[in-house]
Every structure is written in C-alpha cells, then in structure tokens.
Amino acid sequence: MNLVVVGTQWGDEGKGKVVDLLSEGADYVVRYQGGHNAGHTIVIGGKPIVLHLIPTGLLQGKIGVIGNGVVINPKALLEEITLLTQRNFEVTDRLFISEAAHLIMPYHQAIDKASERMKGSQKIGTTGRGIGPAYADKMSRSGIRIADLYDPEHFREKLEVNLVDINAILEKIYKMPPFDPEAIFKEYLGYAEQMKPYITDTSLFLNKAIDEGHHLLFEGAQGTHLDVDFGTYPFVTSSNSVAGGAATGTGVGPTRLDKVLGVTKAYTTRVGSGPFPSELCGEMGEMLRKLGNEFGATTGRPRRCGWFDAVLVRYSVRVNHLSSLAITKLDVLDGMPEIQICVAYEVDGIRLDEVPSSLRRLEGVTPILKRFEGWDESTNGITDYDKLPKNAKIYLEAIEALVGCPADIISTSSKRGETIVLRQPFDSN
C-alpha cells in the first residue's frame, strides 16, 4: 500500500509529525516537490528536529527518497545530512536522490530576494530560498539538473549560457553584482562529489520497491492552497503540492498511489502574503499564535492565524480526493469559551460555497461563521477519542461533516505518541 500525505491549508499543518508517526508502517518515505522552503518539525525525546529537505522518515530508520520534482540546494542538503549525522541518524545507504531533480543555484536565491524587494507591497512573502526562480528555469528549459553536474563540460556550458541573461538582469534591473561562472562551477563540482553516493534513478528505484511489495509514504510539503495550480495564485509556491504531484514528482504512476491523507490544523494559519478569509487580526489571532506557537519553522516569521475554514478544506478534499484527514493541534483550542468555523463565504450579498479561482473575488469575501461552544478541559496528550470533552467531539464531527471527509487521526500534542488513531491510514494489509 502506498499513501500520499498532503497539507490541506497553507502549509504548517503538522505534516512532519504525522509523516513521522506513519513512517513506522512504511519502508520508504518520499519527497516529491518543493525544496528547503518546507520546515517539518519532529519532536523526539523532547528535542525538536526541523527538516527542510530530507524526508522525515529517515528519523524512523526508513529509506528516504528525494524525487525528481524536488528542487535541491546542495549546500542546504549537505548541511542537513551533517545535522542528522551529528544527532546520530545515519543517512549513508538510506538516502536516495533523483538525478533528474533540478538544482537551486546561488543566482536563484539572489533573484528571489531581489524580485521580492522590487515588488514592495505586492510581494509574495517567499521564504527567500530561490524556489520560484529554480522552478521557473525548469519550466523555461534552462534549469540545471543533478545529472548535469557529472558531465562537467556540459555543466559549465549551461552555466555560462544561463549567466549571460541572469547577470544582465541582476546588474541592469536589480542593480546587483553579477555572478562568476567559474566560482559557481567549482563550488557545485565540490557538492557533486559529496552528493554522489546518494544520486540515482529514483523512479526506477521506487517502482522496483513497489514491485517487491514495499510500502511507500509520499511526504507532501507546503499545502493545497499553496499549490501553483490549485492555490491562491500568485500567492503560492511554485510546485504542485497536491497529491497529483506525487506521481509527476517521482515517476511512480498515479494508479500505484492507493490513498491520500490530508493533514489539517484545527484552525488555520498562513505565512506570507495572500488572501485569508477567516483570518483573525486582533487579540484572538494573537492568542492562537501564542498558544499554537505559530512562528515559521523555516524563516521564524509569525504566522497569520484564523478560524478553521471549511470551504478551503472541502476544496482540498476534492482536488486531492482525500481518503481521510489527520486533524492536528486540537489542544491549542483548549479553554476557549467559543470557537468558530467558516462554513461559506459571502460576496456582494451572495453566498459562495466554493473557493473562487479569481484572487480579486476571494480577497473580497467575508466569512460566514458558525459558532461552537468551547471546552475547559485539557485535551493535551489524550490518546483515546472517548476521553475527549463532549464539545471537542462536537467540533471535530462538525469539521468532518462540513468538509465531507472522515478523520483517521487526531493529534493532541507535538509528541509522537500523543495522538488519537481512530483508524490506521497506512494499513499495509
């Protein structure tokens, strides 16, 4: 059985914890899109580890695979490998990286930051990691792939051709110093040497693993509403974070993907710019940020917070065809006298039950909110559904009904064991 885990909101849903937990039943954990813009926090023995690029399944002793759909900054990758080794997680012979994956080059990061600066108030609020420019080069067919590094002549040629345009843009438009092709060439050949043991044809590798009866877990980064096709474009990331991306980003055909689990926070957060209909800008938003420790794992930025938006997640149930949900951070809502859910939107007196594709239209909506009574008891660490306060159950059941998808997992703290597992989504039978 092969399972895809995706985020249903704007990222930071708690995919790290859920994937870490489910990795137990998997043989391979596979990243298929994004890059080191992701920040997956896993708490082991009370100590958090934040992974940006390496699949979290490595922490459970599994085989980790980085597919062709991921963009790789080799420096960040090698630093993460060092970090894991220092914390006694051995990656040798357990990490496999696609030779077809595109590289994030130093100029991608420079352009990402400069273009954001130039946009001013229109900025996307990217993580500044060069993700967008790297995917732009991939799509415009000037990207450099990992395999190119092992053909130095070819690599040098591509780099020199690319830098003609890029240096002109940097100097003339962004008023920034140009890059020296020779310096990048040397730097990246150094990385190539260090990465060599991990590089392979991962599509071949994964399909063979499935043929042999192994179980694969696909670890999505970002969330459905940050997907370049299905998110709040242009305030999105530059890859397909939806379940479909797991096929194109790994070379495993879609009929081999059995189930899709959607991770959803019991409320909503967003980092960076873009519409957020159920956002709470006042004291209530502050309180959620504080109680939920809602600060970015990659950039440290405070996350914008708001009520659970059922319209948003219902859309994610559809575009990912979710089999079930994992609802996280329920305990953050403990002690709130009242909790609200956005059940629909309203624009010019008209009720909207779906997320409009037009960003302008989405920006103009007001949320239609439904009130729920809170609960005084602590749900922190509860592992048995029956032990949840009555109002917490009512709230969870309302989420399931409104989005049209059952919850298999409810997470009640950041710790691995502190989870209610109603059904095992990763059932290998």
Ligand code: IMO
């Ligand atoms: P995980 O995997 C939350 C957001 C950025 C910005 C937009 C584009 O931890 O859920 P980018 O650098 O990707 O070009 O930025 O996407 N973003 C994330 N927000 N969690 C993430 O990853 C994110 N990765 C990118 O804040 O709004």
Ligand code: MG
């Ligand atoms: Mg994150």
